[in-house]
Amino acid sequence: MKRFMTGTAVAALMALAGMAQAADLKMSHVRPQDTTIDKELRAFAADVEAATAGDVTIRIFPASALGDYTTVQERVSVGAIDMATQPAGAGADRRMQISSFPYLANTWDEARAIYGPDGPVRNVMAELYQAQDITMLAAYPVYFGGIALNTEAVHPGDPSQKNGIKVRVPGIKSFQLTGEALGYIPSPIPFSEAFTSIQTGVVDGVIGSGAEGYYASFRDVTKTYIPANTHFEVWYMIISNASLADLDAEDQEALKTAAAEFEA
Numbered sequence: 001m002k003r004f005m006t007g008t009a010v011a012a013l014m015a016l017a018g019m020a021q022a023a024d025l026k027m028s029h030v031r032p033q034d035t036t037i038d039k040e041l042r043a044f045a046a047d048v049e050a051a052t053a054g055d056v057t058i059r060i061f062p063a064s065a066l067g068d069y070t071t072v073q074e075r076v077s078v079g080a081i082d083m084a085t086q087p088a089g090a091g092a093d094r095r096m097q098i099s100s101f102p103y104l105a106n107t108w109d110e111a112r113a114i115y116g117p118d119g120p121v122r123n124v125m126a127e128l129y130q131a132q133d134i135t136m137l138a139a140y141p142v143y144f145g146g147i148a149l150n151t152e153a154v155h156p157g158d159p160s161q162k163n164g165i166k167v168r169v170p171g172i173k174s175f176q177l178t179g180e181a182l183g184y185i186p187s188p189i190p191f192s193e194a195f196t197s198i199q200t201g202v203v204d205g206v207i208g209s210g211a212e213g214y215y216a217s218f219r220d221v222t223k224t225y226i227p228a229n230t231h232f233e234v235w236y237m238i239i240s241n242a243s244l245a246d247l248d249a250e251d252q253e254a255l256k257t258a259a260a261e262f263e264a
Contacts (some may be wrong), residue, residue, distance in 0.1 A: 023247055025058045025082035025239075028066040030191060035216045037140070037235075038062045041085060044262045051254040056247060058083065068192040070171070077132040079242035085140055086235050088125060090172050096128050100170075102178045105232040108141075115139050115234045117263075125236065133241040137259035142233035143210035147182070147226040148218055151204045156226050159183050167205040168194045178230055179207050195221065209233065237262070 027045065031037045038060065045058035066072055066081055070089035075081040077092065090096040098121060105111040114121050116139065126136045147156075147167070154163035159182045169175040171188040179186030184207065189197050197203050198221040206218060210233055214222055237259055244252060 022054070023056045023243070023251070025056065025243060026061060026066065027058050027083040027085065028061045028064070028069075028072045028081060029085045029235075030064050030069055030087070031062060031213075031216050033062045035062070036212070037085065040262070044258060047258045047261070048255055051258055052251045055251050056255060064192050068190045070190070073132075073134075073238070076134055076238055076240045079133075079240045081240070082243040083237070083239045085138075085237045087170075087233070088129075088236060092132055093128055094173070096125065097172050097174050099125055099234055099236075100172060100231045101174055102231050103229070106229070111141060111232045111234075115141065115232070121234075129236070129238055130241075134238045135241055135244050136236050136238055137256060138237040138263035140235040140237060140263065142235055143212055144227070145208065145210045145230040145233055146214070146228050147184075147205060147207050147230070148209070148214040148222045149205035149224040149226070150198050150221050151223060153224045153226055155183060165205060166203045167207050168197055168203045169206075170208045174231075175208055182207075182228065182230075194218070 027041060029037055029041060041060050045060060049057050067075065069084070069086040070091045072081055072084050072086065073089040074092060076084055088096040088099045104121070105114050113119055116122060122139055129136045149165065151165065154165060155161035161183055163183045164185065166185040166187055167179055168189040169179050169186040170191065176186045176188060186207070187203050189203065194206055195218060198206065198218065206214065207230060211225060211227065214225060247255065
């Protein structure tokens with residue numbers, strides 16, 4: 001009887017150990033459900049689950065459901081949210097503004113050299129994330145930025161002319177300066193409040209995204225789009241160092257391999 005109880009206890013402990021290795025991770029992103037990035041992240045999550053034999057599952061939270069991307073980055077830093085794929089939030093470190101520096105890349109080939117594997121901006125961003133206890137798993141190229149307006153454009157090809165149009169920009173100095181240089185009146189507003197701000201007339205447009213982003217999130221309040229190529233938009237797939245450390249070595253490697261394939 002004692003031997004049976006001992007064997008049962010050992011089996012229970014082994015089962016608990018197996019359960020302890022399983023991880024259910026939360027992944028945030030900024031786009032609505034069923035957009036391109038949402039579908040790609042769900043495919044990535046399925047790949048990770050398959051590669052880890054179910055040890056690691058990733059739940060996708062679209063449309064900033066876990067908070068504005070700046071808040072999400074802070075929460076990833078402290079381990080309150082596991083993962084995110086989103087723009088870099090410069091609130092914690094202003095040096096992260098380099099990722100969205102205006103006119104840094106003029107072509108997709110230039111963008112790949114700058115933001116792709118071993119690219120100078122890519123490497124700097126990885127270091128800046130690491131200083132916040134965050135590991136960058138992949139870079140996700142999005143588009144060249146433009147300007148969406150809920151009104152007719154005024155002097156769109158002549159930045160020397162002030163057009164009197166107030167536009168939402170991210171809370172990043174480079175975007176504010178870009179807006180001013182192009183003749184607009186920039187107003188820093190969080191992404192999660194941008195649609196309502198246009199809808200209620202607080203601003204008349206947006207700088208900070210590109211054609212796909214405006215269509216996904218602002219098409220109902222957009223009358224004019226200007227492909228100004230203001231910046232090259234890159235999002236980063238990031239994970240909290242604490243969440244990564246909770247995975248065993250094999251699952252960490254499987255996650256990183258899946259992230260590399262996602263980026264490729």
